[in-house]
Amino acid sequence: MPSVSKKGRAMPESPIRKLVPFAEQAKKDGKKIYHLNIGQPDIKTPKAALDAVKNNSLHILAYSHSAGFESFRKKLASYYAKHDITISQDDILITTGASEALVFTMGSITDPEDEIIVPEPFYANYYSFSTQSNIKVVPVISSIENDFALPAIAEFEKLITKKTKAILICNPGNPTGYLYSKSEIKALAKLAIRYDLFLISDEVYREFVYDGLEHYSVLEEKDLNEHAIIIDSVSKRYSMCGARIGCMVTKNKSVIETAMKFAQARLSPPTYAQIASEAALEAPDSYHEKTVAKYKQRRDLVIEKLSQHPDIKISVPKGAFYCIAQLPINDADHFCQWLLSDFSMNNETVMLAPASGFYSSPGQGTDQVRIAYVLNQKALKKATKILIKGLNTYRTKFESKTKSEN
Template sequence: MPIVSQKGKAMPESPIRKLVPFAEKAAKEGKRIYHLNIGQPDIKTPIEAMEAVKNHSLDVLAYSHSAGFESFRKKLAGYYAKHDITITSDDILVTTGGSEALIFTMGSITDPGDEIIVPEPFYANYYSFSTQSTVTVVPVISKLETGFALPAIEEFEKLITKKTKAILICNPGNPTGYLYSKHEIQQLAKLAIKYDLFLISDEVYREFVYDDIEHYSVLQEKELDEHAIVVDSVSKRYSMCGARIGCIVSKNKSVMETAMKFAQARLSPPTFAQIASEAALEAPESYYQETVSKYKNRRDTLVAGLREIPGVKVAEPMGAFYCIAELPIDNADHFAQWLLDKFELNKETVMLAPASGFYSSPNEGLNQVRIAYVLNRRDLKKAIEILRVALEKYNS
């Protein structure tokens, strides 16, 4: 019988989605599930995006340019200019989601066996994308006790070898919500220049920053022009996860020319989704302000509620809409499954993402979960109460 590839066998399961069968079973049993496991925003997509698709005048749904609509890329350059990032439309390549942007980036800068250093816990799909690209993820561990701040630069430096090609960060972070400071970005910039590495920054949550702290992009470091690569997406910013539109942004011409080859091989990003995404850039500033305000209130509600549960530790996120919580349990995978399969409180339960799937180091994060605060405050409060009761019963 033909067999699948070793690469296929090595592909990790999604820690976010692997519990779906248990959730489906719970739903069939009549349980209401509060989904804290996945970053699917409930914020409405900008009306400008929806109207643009609804009122299109296309007669043929044709390919676009492989780099994406020029008009869209020019508007994106204008968007970045508002954030003190000076680029041109030629520095942007539109991709099918931030996922494809990461895959194209890894394909453009690495060869099989090369290494990328990533602070962990990290977005689980980084491990999947690196497996696809036959790249080795080298983790440097950040700790809940420090709020998942950037590990000491010396810790990065210890891991650099002849195979190291890049450092990859998520800013603000998924799954931690940590926001790297300007000083931390500048430390990484000096390291990238010293060892001639790429510095890849996943900045899809750029708009979601709280407490009057400003986001600082790697693209704002002028000395990094040949080193910096930004991965971006409309999924979270405009609540358009289903659009699957992202982009690569870099001033490194060689990187962009190479990524373009990958873009040409997949022909073009989706046309209707680009129409929607370009229109979303016309959303008023109030859209961002209202969205950020909602997420900040949800963050405050979640963190305060979690800290009232005995034995729970949580690092307060400064951005994105996730946090890592440490629970008074031994195995979060077992607990998360138990919540769906064995537990209910008045026919309700919660779904969590075990955090071990956001680490590549063995035995890390075993008693941690990632929580996405994408529910309204009423539902968040209910979910926290269910979690409190569940922990009492689980540990009794």
Template sequence: MPIVSSKGKAMPESPIRKLVPFAEKAEKEGKHIFRLNIGQPDIKTPIEALNAVRNHTVEVLSYSHSAGFRSFREKLAAYYSKHQIAITADNVLITTGGSEALIFTMGSITDPGDEIIVPEPFYANYYSFSTQSSVTVVPVISSLENGFNLPDIEEFEKLITPKTKAILICNPGNPTGYLYSKEEIKKLADLAIKYDLFLISDEVYREFVYDDSKHYSILQDNRLAQHAIVVDSVSKRYSMCGARIGCLISKNKDVIDTAMKFAQARLSPPTFAQIASEAALDAPASYYTETIAKYKARRDTLVEGLQNIPGVKVSIPDGAFYCIAELPVEDAEHFSKWLLDKFHIDNQTVMLAPAAGFYSSRDKGKNQVRIAYVLNRRDLSQATKILQLALEKYQNDEYRIQEVPQKV
């Protein structure tokens, strides 16, 4: 019979979504699940975005320009200028989510067999996108022990080969919440210039930085005009994950022109989602400040709760709304399935994202989970209490050796 492709077989399962069948089964059994596995905020979408769709005057839902509405790109350029990032609308390409921006980037700058260096752990879909593009991810390992800070530049330099095309970072980081300092960005910029590499920065969580920290974009380093590619999205900044609108930004005309050919092949980004996203830029400054304050409070609640659980290690994230926690278990995926399949307290349980899926190195992160602090503080507090009780039971052989199905 016909068989699927080797590339298809190599595509990894999402560590964020692979346990969904277990969650659906648990909910059918009447359990309430605190979903800490996925970065789906409960923050309200700006009313400006919703009203723009509700009150639209569209009579024909037509294609837009393949690069997206020019009015939207001009407003984005104005937004970035407020963050000391000098670009024009012609440097911006609207995409169907930040995911498409990354896919377009890889398609535009790599050939099959090329390599991209990525600090690990990294956003799991980077591995999926590289598989689609037949590109090899070369990991530089950071560790929880030092808060997932940037590995020594010498570690990057050791990995550069004639096949290396780019370095890819997420700033602030998903799944670690690590925020790269200006000095660290400068070191990466020096390396990109020295070896004539692209430096790609996923800056989806730019607004979410805490404790008086400051975000520094690669686009703020003028030396990187021909090297820098930024990926961004409205999904998290405006709590508009379902809009699927992102953008690719570069001052390198060849990159934009090449990415445009991929954009033309998919015709255009969705019209209503662009209408909403453009209007979201009119949200008042208070929307950002109030949202950041909520996430900081949630971070503090989650970290305090995790630090009170014996055997759990966690680094304090400086940005985004994720953290990596190391659990006193051998196999975090087995434990996460067990939580959904076998455990509850008063019909309540917790859903986590096993962190091994955020590593490409074999056997890394097996006892770690990624936690998204997107729930309110009361729910986060309850979730950490459930997690503590679950770990106490699971550490008993009687519970740990219970058979948990691989799939549901």
């Protein structure tokens, strides 16, 4: 019998989606589920984006340029200019989501068995993309004790080898919501230059920053022109996850030219989605201001409600719309599955993402979950109440039994 590849067997399951069969069964059983497991915004997509698709006059749905519409790339360059990033449309490659931008980046800068250093916990698909590219993710562990701040630069230096090609960060972070400071970015920039590494920054949540703080991009570092690569997307910024439009941005001409070969191989990004994404750039500043205000309120509510439980430790995110909660349990994967298959409160339950899937280091995050606060405040109040009730019930049923047996 033919067998699947070693690479296929090595591909990890998504910690965000692997519990879907249990959720589907719970819904068939009549349960209502509050989805805190996935970063799907409930914010309305800008009307201009939807109208651009509805009202277009296309007679042929043709290929676009492999790099994406020139008009779209010019508008993106103008968007970045507003954020103190000076680039041209030729420094931008439109991709099918930020996912493809990451795959193109890894394909353009690494060879098989090369290494990329990533602070963990990290977006789970980084591990999937690295497996696909036959390269190694080398984790440097951050801690919930300081809200997952950047580990000491010395910890990065310990991990640099002849195979190291890049450092990859997510800023603000998924799954932690941590926002890297200007000084932390500068420290990473110096390290990248010293060891001649690429510094890749996944900035898809760059608009979602709280508490009067500001986002600082790697492309604001003038000395990093040959080292810095941005990964970006419209998915979260404009609540357009289904459009699957992202981009990679770099001033390194060799990288862009190499990535273009990958872009040509997949022909072009989707036409209608580019039309919508280009139109979304016309959204007024008030669109983001209102969105950020909503997410801050939701963040504050989740922190307030979960902090009332004496045994829950929760990180305080400064950006994005995720946080990590450390629970007083041994096996968060089992707990998350149990919430769907065996628990409900008034026939309602919650779906979470076990945090172990956001680590590549064995044994890390087994008592943690990622929470996406993408629901309205009324729903979040209900969801946090159900979560705490479920946690207390679970501990009585499983954890006390484990302790007594020990």
